[in-house]
Every structure is written in structure tokens, then in C-alpha cells.
Amino acid sequence: MKQDQKDVKIKILDAAKRLFARKGFEGTTVRQICDEAGVALALVSYHFGGKENVYYALFETLTPQFAQTTYDLKDPEADLRSLIRDFVQFRIAEPELINMLQQEVMMQSPRLEKIQSIVFSIWMQLRHILEAGRGMGRFDYESLKHTMHFVFGTLIFSRVSPFLEPVFESDTVQAKEESLDSVVAYTTRFILNGLQCKE
Amino acid sequence: MKQDQKDVKIKILDAAKRLFARKGFEGTTVRQICDEAGVALALVSYHFGGKENVYYALFETLTPQFAQTTYDLKDPEADLRSLIRDFVQFRIAEPELINMLQQEVMMQSPRLEKIQSIVFSIWMQLRHILEAGRGMGRFDYESLKHTMHFVFGTLIFSRVSPFLEPVFESDTVQAKEESLDSVVAYTTRFILNGLQCKE
């Protein structure tokens, strides 16, 4: 089939995504990327003009994904449910990107500037929803700032390191819990309860 | 005062902690560490035998801190409150170590093996508390695994990147919310509500 030589750029991006997520920006070498992609060393420079640009290219996919949704805030609970679903869905589809994003924010990397807008828009959306909800007496919390951290922490932290598996041994609910719908349901429940959401 | 030449080892550890937290293990160079510590390049090798060992040395402080507490599980809510307080307190006292720990777990780094036991013991403690609480009808949740992730996400994710500050502008509760007690209170409230804790 023709697509075995699946556009070299794509192969590089795929390999880079895996590596950056696992080893970080500095921990990943151009050699590793090219080996993993099965292409020659020179091609990262040729197609992207350097390692850093490969990194940014990965985030460009992401921008439209999150910047587009706008909530009308008429029904903050529904808005929040929707935001949670979108986020969890994306996290499951693109765990590497979430991972990379987390690294950047955590380390306050110099590359953050270029991807700031993505992070910003999500945070602002959440802020508006939480404020609207509190204003209408639907959510109950004291500190906006900390509550935003709690919600994001709940949303983002689902690294399932294989090394933690032993901790979950003999957990009963296993088959069902991995479907998107159930993960969304669990997450929504925890967060809405955390906010003491009243219907 | 004599302590200006505050043991070189300490100076190196302090500098390394800051740098590792901000730039990751690979992103930090021995040269940076020594510059920041104000000592000569050779001293990392001399005192620790390499960059990697500096990293491990930083975590050794941490082991006793968390491995010691044991909960009797008679009152899971009280145990959980206590775990939350300990964790938040430590997170505020040693944000860099939490940051480093998070990086390791997130990237599943090869260094994880050496610090596994720390992470393990905390996760197991939380597991036992959650299971005991559900068994006694005090907590209400479906998936143990996901719920553990939610709780840890809430606990760990409080990176206050300066770059996110604009997002929190004109938040009303500012002065009070930074004291340990109030942060603990906010966090406890969110988590216990998330677990639908019944007293």
C-alpha cells in the first residue's frame, strides 16, 4: 500500500509525541525521534527546522480543539458537564499531549509562551462557569483559585503508570470502568459533588 | 558567621532542588547546579559521585516523612482528613520535591524504581482508607482506581505558575486563602464532598 511511506512529517510527529511525553523535551534527542520514526537524522531539521519546532507543531493540532467552544453560562452545571466530557475525551484520545502540556505548566518552561493561549482559554472557561454557578447558588465553594486547581487536578491527573498497577490489584470494577462514558460519569460525579452542586 | 560556607553539600542540594523542579532531570546541567550553588564544577562528582545521585539524595529526605504514618482505619474520615493535612502541609513546605515526584511518575522515568517505595506507600494508604470508608458506608464512589486518581489529582495539582496569575485576577478571597489551615480546609471539603462523605 502506498501509505507505508506515510508522509515522513507524520512519522516524525508521531514518534516525537511519544518520546516527548515520556522523556520530556530535553530528555528527548533528535536521534531518538528519527530512530523511532525510522527516518534519517537530517530530516527533522529539513522538515521542521529543529527539535523545538517539532514540539510546537504537536501543539498546533491542539489549539482549535479547545479554543472554539464557548459556553453561554445560562446553565453552569450543564456547561461544566460538557467541559468535563470534552476534557476527559481529549485526555483519553491524546494522553501524550496532555502529558506534555502538564510538563510545560509544571516546569514553567520557556516554551510555555507559545502555547499559553491554549491553557489560558481552558482556564478562563472554567473560571466563568464556576463563577456563574456560584452566582446562581448552584455551586458552593469558597476560594475560586483553589477550586479551579481542584477541578483541573481531578481532570488532568489520570496518568496510569504501569508501575502503579500493583496498587490497584484486585479492584473489582475493572471491565466497565474503562469506557469513555463511565470515566466521564465518575469524573463528573466527583467534581459536581466536590462543588456541592445543587440541582 | 561560620555558616556562610554552609556545607557545600547542602548548597548543592538546595540549588539542585530548585533546578530539577523547574527544568527536570535532563534539563538541568551539573554546570547550572554548581553555578547556582556558587561552587566549582567538580564538586558534584566529588561529593555525590554524579548528577543522578544528587537527585536521589533529594528524595531521601522524603522517605521517612511519608512512610511512617499508619492509619488504624477505625474512622476513615478522620484518617483521610489527616492524610490530606499531611500532604498539603508537605506540598506547601516542599513544592519542589512534589514537583519532581510528579515529573517522575508522569514520565515513568527510569529513576522511578529508586523512589517507588515512597509513592507506593502513599497510594496504598489512600487505598486502604477509601476501601474502609466505602465498606463502612461512609464514602460513596464506584471505581476505586479512578477515585484514587481524583483524590491525588486534587491533592497534588496546585502548581501556581506565575503565568497563570492573570486567570485569577480580581478573585475576592485572597488574603485568607493562603494560610495552611484554610488551604487544608478547602481541600478537605472538596475531597470529602467528592466522596459524598456522610458523617
Added chain:
DNA sequence: GTCTATACTTGGATAGAC
């Protein structure tokens, strides 16, 4: 466009003077 070979830079660790 893609490859191999190579130039150039930076990083970790050591040698040896003090």
C-alpha cells in the same frame, strides 16, 4: 526528499594544582 558523513557545541566527569 532522503540518505551518510561530518562539523560544531555542550554536557558529565576527571586530573592535578593548591
Added chain:
DNA sequence: GTCTATCCAAGTATAGAC
């Protein structure tokens, strides 16, 4: 114990053949 100077390995990026 601490410093400066240096070695060697590994990284990025480019040159030039195909």
C-alpha cells in the same frame, strides 16, 4: 576540600551525494 583546565561522549544541525 576546593579550584581550574581538560578529556571524552553525546547532542544538534548542516554539507553534499544520490
